Amino acid sequence: MKRARGRHSRGAARPLLVALGWEDPAARLGNALRAEPARIAVRRFPDGETYVRFDSAVEGRAVVIAADLSRPDEKILPVLWTAATARDLGAARVGLVAPYLPYMRQDARFQAGEGITSRYFAQTVSAHIDWLVTVDPHLHRYRSLDDLYPVPSRVVSAAPLLAEWIGAHVQAPLLVGPDAESEQWTGSVAGLLDAPSVVLSKTRLSDREVRVSDADLSAWRDCTPVLVDDVISTGGTMIETVRSLVKRGLPGPVCVAVHGIFVGGAREELLAAGCRRVVTCNTVPNPTGEIDVTALLAEGVQSFMA
Ligand code: R5P
Numbered sequence: 001m002k003r004a005r006g007r008h009s010r011g012a013a014r015p016l017l018v019a020l021g022w023e024d025p026a027a028r029l030g031n032a033l034r035a036e037p038a039r040i041a042v043r044r045f046p047d048g049e050t051y052v053r054f055d056s057a058v059e060g061r062a063v064v065i066a067a068d069l070s071r072p073d074e075k076i077l078p079v080l081w082t083a084a085t086a087r088d089l090g091a092a093r094v095g096l097v098a099p100y101l102p103y104m105r106q107d108a109r110f111q112a113g114e115g116i117t118s119r120y121f122a123q124t125v126s127a128h129i130d131w132l133v134t135v136d137p138h139l140h141r142y143r144s145l146d147d148l149y150p151v152p153s154r155v156v157s158a159a160p161l162l163a164e165w166i167g168a169h170v171q172a173p174l175l176v177g178p179d180a181e182s183e184q185w186t187g188s189v190a191g192l193l194d195a196p197s198v199v200l201s202k203t204r205l206s207d208r209e210v211r212v213s214d215a216d217l218s219a220w221r222d223c224t225p226v227l228v229d230d231v232i233s234t235g236g237t238m239i240e241t242v243r244s245l246v247k248r249g250l251p252g253p254v255c256v257a258v259h260g261i262f263v264g265g266a267r268e269e270l271l272a273a274g275c276r277r278v279v280t281c282n283t284v285p286n287p288t289g290e291i292d293v294t295a296l297l298a299e300g301v302q303s304f305m306a
Contacts, residue, residue, distance in 0.1 A: 033301055040053065154303055217245065256280070260283075
């Protein structure tokens with residue numbers, strides 16, 4: 001495990017918590033950490049450049065930046081400039097809580113000439129922070145964030161929370177993973193609930209279109225299918241899986257994901273395809289974020305505060 005730079009000495013001032021686009025959960029996170037909400041102005045100049053000013057004292061303090069990084073291109077520079085400013089003002093350590101960690105899916109050069117942007121993003125962010133805490137990053141070709149991020153990180157697993165929600169809301173669940181990559185969540189949740197699970201296979205045809213394999217699920221007609229995945233982005237994966245299950249006579253599935261990005265009208269399209277309910281963690285601000293991850297994130301952050 002990598003070690004964080006700098007020190008947080010005994011008797012030091014409370015950590016400063018900066019919330020960027022994730023305000024409500026960040027307030028709960030701050031309470032759990034006994035952190036002081038930072039007085040800070042982060043705004044755009046008329047030409048679109050970012051302005052940052054801390055009104056709270058920063059020198060010698062631990063600074064925790066909790067940021068929504070869904071649709072990251074428009075949000076990352078304010079985060080980086082806030083971190084850079086904190087360091088410049090003498091922060092003891094600057095950590096980033098990114099409940100949803102973007103740029104994880106371009107984890108290989110799939111076609112000649114492509115950039116492996118997961119790496120470039122990791123290097124850029126790591127130049128400005130001392131540690132990182134996140135929830136279930138999309139680890140597929142990378143085994144761990146340590147393969148990618150030069151700074152130390154803690155990964156929080158939402159699987160127990162997903163299992164708790166499903167256990168409380170769904171009768172006789174059959175966990176369905178739409179593709180091999182979802183097996184890590186489907187398998188853990190099924191294990192925690194002692195419920196059956198199946199994992200389908202998916203072929204991606206384009207950014208938005210996928211084909212999901214047919215499978216004989218007739219043995220589970222009396223169960224409620226629960227699709228589990230890490231990310232709903234365009235919704236293509238979940239929508240195609242819902243359609244294929246409904247076509248085979250299964251009841252309308254419940255869709256559960258860790259991160260709900262919901263590009264365009266993805267949530268509405270999912271419901272129109274026959275999904276009876278869609279629920280996600282609150283890692284990205286959206287109306288489906290019923291499953292609260294702040295207590296788990298606080299545990300991850302605490303490990304950098306000792
Ligand atoms: C990829 O393998 C992920 O686990 C998700 O299945 C994927 O990112 C979902 O994307 P979309 O909603 O655009 O199909």
